[in-house]
Amino acid sequence: MSAVRFEGVSKKYSSDSSSGGVFDISFDIPAGQFTSLVGASGSGKTTILRLMAGFLQPTEGKIYMDNQIVSDNTHSLPTNRRDLAMVFQSYALWPHMTVFENVAFGLRARKVHKPEIKKLVDEVLQLVNMEKYVERRPGELSGGQQQRIALARSLVLKPRLLLLDEPLSNLDAELRIQMREQLKELQLTTGITFVYVTHDQEEALAMSDYLLVLEKGKLLQSDHPEVVYFRPVDARVARFIGRAFPLNGTLVNVSKGGLGKIELENSNKNLQLLGSVPAHTGISLGSSVCLVLRSEMVRIVDSNTVDNTSECRISGVILSSSFIGRENQIEVKLETGDLLTVYDNSRRRFKAGESLLLAFDPEAAVIVPERAG
Structure with a gap:
C-alpha cells in the first residue's frame, strides 16, 4: 500500500528549467517504511518534500495520500489536514520553552487534555531517551539532544507521515552515525512512514527500505537500496550511488x-571486457553503454601470474596513493584514460607512476546505458 503517490507531478518555479523544481515525476512511497530522497543539491528533493507537506502546489499532476487526492493544479488540502509532521534542518525549537513545553506544543494546539498531554510527552521522551531533560531549555542541550527533541515533538502527534529535511546535516560525523541508527530504530518501533531527504548516499543506503534517486528535477530510479546499488538503471545512478x-x-x-x-x-588495443547485462535495460548490440565497476569489486593482481581464471583484467598507472588507516586509497589512470579508485588493505606501499594490473569478476560488474529511457 502506498502512503504517498505522485502522478506526473511538476513544480516549475519559472519557464526556465534551470531555475529548479521537479518535472513530470511519478512514484509511490511505501506505507510504514523508511524512504529516502537522495540526490545532489538542486535535484528537487526539498521541493518534493514541500509538495507532500502542502507548502507548495504542483504546476501539473496529482498527489495522493492514502489513495485520496490532496493536491493538483487547482486545489491543495491544507497542511494541517494531511496527518503529517515535519522535522527541519534547523530543528525550530522554541528557545524560551522547556523540553516538555516544546514537545507538548502541538498537543496543546489540538486541545488535548492535560493528563493525556503529560502521558504522551512522557512516553515519547522515553522513546528518544530524553526523559531526564524535561525542564531544560534548548540552549542547554547539545545538537544531538536538540535533534531528538525535534523528533519527539513530531512523533508525539502520532502522524501517519513524518517528513525529515536533512535533519542530521548540522551534526558531526560520529553523532550523525548514532542518530541515523536511532532514526531507523524509531521508524521500526513506531511504524510511521518516514520520508527522509539527504544528499549523503551512504546515509540513504544505511537507513532506507526504499530509495528515490533524483537529478536536476527528474526521477532517475526508485527501488529498494540493493536494487539501486547492484542494478542501477543507467550510469548516472551508478555514479551517484556508491563508489x-x-x-x-x-x-x-x-x-x-x-x-x-x-x-x-x-583503447589502442581494442580492449574488450565482460559484465552482466540486466534484463530490464533492453540494450541492443552496437549500443553505446557503460561498464560499471565499483571499488570493492576490483582487486590488484600480480602481473606475473598466468590469467587462468574467468576474471577480466585491465592495466593502469598509479596517479596517487594515500594511507587512510585500514587501507590504501589508490587513484589509478587506466589504459583507456579513465580514472578509477581502488582500495588495498595489504601493507604494501604504492608509488605514483607505478604500473598496476587490476582484475574483477564480470558477474559482479554491470553494463548499463549512459541514460535510461
Missing part, C-alpha cells in the same frame, strides 16, 4: 547467460 566508475564502450555481444562483452573506448 562507481563507468567505463564507456560499445556492446558487441551478449551470451545466453546474460554476460555482455563491450569494446572500450579510447
Whole structure:
C-alpha cells in the first residue's frame, strides 16, 4: 500500500528549467517504511518534500495520500489536514520553552487534555531517551539532544507521515552515525512512514527500505537500496550511488547467460571486457553503454601470474596513493584514460607512476546505458 503517490507531478518555479523544481515525476512511497530522497543539491528533493507537506502546489499532476487526492493544479488540502509532521534542518525549537513545553506544543494546539498531554510527552521522551531533560531549555542541550527533541515533538502527534529535511546535516560525523541508527530504530518501533531527504548516499543506503534517486528535477530510479546499488538503471545512478566508475564502450555481444562483452573506448588495443547485462535495460548490440565497476569489486593482481581464471583484467598507472588507516586509497589512470579508485588493505606501499594490473569478476560488474529511457 502506498502512503504517498505522485502522478506526473511538476513544480516549475519559472519557464526556465534551470531555475529548479521537479518535472513530470511519478512514484509511490511505501506505507510504514523508511524512504529516502537522495540526490545532489538542486535535484528537487526539498521541493518534493514541500509538495507532500502542502507548502507548495504542483504546476501539473496529482498527489495522493492514502489513495485520496490532496493536491493538483487547482486545489491543495491544507497542511494541517494531511496527518503529517515535519522535522527541519534547523530543528525550530522554541528557545524560551522547556523540553516538555516544546514537545507538548502541538498537543496543546489540538486541545488535548492535560493528563493525556503529560502521558504522551512522557512516553515519547522515553522513546528518544530524553526523559531526564524535561525542564531544560534548548540552549542547554547539545545538537544531538536538540535533534531528538525535534523528533519527539513530531512523533508525539502520532502522524501517519513524518517528513525529515536533512535533519542530521548540522551534526558531526560520529553523532550523525548514532542518530541515523536511532532514526531507523524509531521508524521500526513506531511504524510511521518516514520520508527522509539527504544528499549523503551512504546515509540513504544505511537507513532506507526504499530509495528515490533524483537529478536536476527528474526521477532517475526508485527501488529498494540493493536494487539501486547492484542494478542501477543507467550510469548516472551508478555514479551517484556508491563508489562507481563507468567505463564507456560499445556492446558487441551478449551470451545466453546474460554476460555482455563491450569494446572500450579510447583503447589502442581494442580492449574488450565482460559484465552482466540486466534484463530490464533492453540494450541492443552496437549500443553505446557503460561498464560499471565499483571499488570493492576490483582487486590488484600480480602481473606475473598466468590469467587462468574467468576474471577480466585491465592495466593502469598509479596517479596517487594515500594511507587512510585500514587501507590504501589508490587513484589509478587506466589504459583507456579513465580514472578509477581502488582500495588495498595489504601493507604494501604504492608509488605514483607505478604500473598496476587490476582484475574483477564480470558477474559482479554491470553494463548499463549512459541514460535510461
